[in-house]
Amino acid sequence: MIRSFLRENIDDLVQHIDTKFLPPPHTQLPDNGDQSIGLILAISSSVFIGASFIIKKRGLRIAGSSGTRAGAGGFSYLREPMWWAGLICMVVGEAANFTAYAFAPAILITPLGALSIIISAILAHIILNEKLNVFGMLGCALCITGSIAIVLHAPPERHLGSVVEVWQLAMQPAFIGYTVFAVTVIVFLVFYVAPTHGQTNIFVYLGICSLAGSLSVMSCKALGIALKLTFKGDNQLVYAETHFCILVVVCCVLTQMNYLNKALDLFNTAIVSPVYYVMFTVLTIVASVIMFQDIQSSVQIATEACGFVTIVSGTFLLHSTRELATSFADLATLTKDVGPSREVGYQEVITESTPIMVHSTDVPTGMLLMKLRPDISFKACSSLSCHKSYF
Structure with a gap:
């Protein structure tokens, strides 16, 4: 009788441990090898993207010495091989970053994008002789800390099985409102603010890039799903939504390239890199939260708010002390x-x-x-x- 009692209780204990601490029987455990590949790809992506800022800036300087500068509306950099080398470097970095998400979770990959800021600052100090003062270093640290806090506590994206599902999410009133707001601000900055304040205020050009980037990321999400399903045999290219997403991506990327070149030509690279990273990351998370409407806990909201305040403090410190030579x-x-x-x-x-x-x-x-x-x-x-x- 005692033996039977012990056997029943042991069986209940084992079943409790299985249900509480072990994954469901059909759950596929993550492959540590794949996660290592994703980590290597993410770090490589940061190196390529960080270096691309410096190479493109070098190309812009060479092009500006023999033609109209990008900051003055010129496009002579399109004939400069150094600028194209920087662009290719950036494309390789973005491709590596995109591929990394196939091997590792976003909670690991996204914060590593901050490494590109450090790479840019170091290379700018060595190659371009652009000195980053002690306040700029502190600002970079604040920007990276705040961005990581926001990214780590942002809600995960839901699983989507087709372009049509993404389109239905994009047609929600909340995301339509964000899209209208983003497009309106971009138009206002381009036609009314940039002509008078674009060459003196770094937030003008980078604001245009970041707003356009947040829309392009949402379109890239839909486009990525379409390509993945198409390669598996479920052709998504027959849907008009797929072609519309391609159009949005092309327009947004061209806008980003144009105004990012202007910002790089006019401002210190060590300032452009972290400010652009912070603004782009924050606006992308905002667009993602609005589009996917993930429920967040009070801890997540409070942490993201603290992260945002940290980011604002860092960007202010970077922008207000960029002319000082304090060591x-x-x-x-x-x-x-x-x-x-x-x-x-x-x-x-x-x-x-x-x-x-x-x-x-x-x-x-x-x-x-x-x-x-x-x-x-x-x-x-x-x-x-x-x-x-x-x-």
């Missing part, structure tokens, strides 16, 4: 302890108002402040009786 050595001088007994002498800072005295041991601090305020100049003061005022 870690400059910041170290701010923490230097200067004792009151070191009465060696002072230097006078000439401003439009009252002169300000800087202790001779604080001269590095004054030099740092000069970088923050280029309108300030130094004048030596050899007299120890100078008025002792400090910053």
Whole structure:
């Protein structure tokens, strides 16, 4: 009797473990080999895409020296082999990124796109001599952190079996509203804002690229499903929706290329790369959430909100400090302890108002402040009786 009781309870325990902790019997477990391939493809994609920004920027500089710059509306870069090499590099990177999703989950692949920012910053520093100051480094870190937080907590995409299903989702009032909003903002930026502020505000051109990119990703999703099913024998090319998606992808990609070239030609590559990545990622997630209408928990919403605030902080820091040449050595001088007994002498800072005295041991601090305020100049003061005022 005791043996029978134990056998029944052990069987119940085993069944409980099977149902709670093991996958269903027909569930296909992920292949670690495939996931490793996806990881390698994602990293390779980031390297190619990050390098493509630098190669294209180099091509734009060469083309601009002998013709009309892209930032001024010229297309002389189309005759420059270096620019085409950068474009091919970007296509290879995007193809590798697209293929990576077939081997590994999006939660692993998408955040790795942030590696392209680091690659661009390093190569821009080495090849283009575009220095990224300490505030820019902090801004990059904030952008990457916020973007990863949003991507990791974004809802997964639902399984779709045909182009018609994607089209039905696209015809929902919410996504139609987003599409109308995106197209309206793009038209407004192109015809009213870009002619006057495009060459001074980095968010104009990159806003156009990001909005167009969010629409192109949704169309690429439908196009990818169509091609996958067609290769399996279920021809999706007979549907008009497939051809419409191809048209949307072509128009959006051409728009992205044009205005991304303008942004690269006018602004520092180390600034363009992270800002474009952040804006494109955020708008793509917004479009995906609206289109697929996935239910999110309060934790997901709160985390995404924190990630967005982090992104805004990072982009603001990148944009507002891009002209400064501040290094870690400059910041170290701010923490230097200067004792009151070191009465060696002072230097006078000439401003439009009252002169300000800087202790001779604080001269590095004054030099740092000069970088923050280029309108300030130094004048030596050899007299120890100078008025002792400090910053």
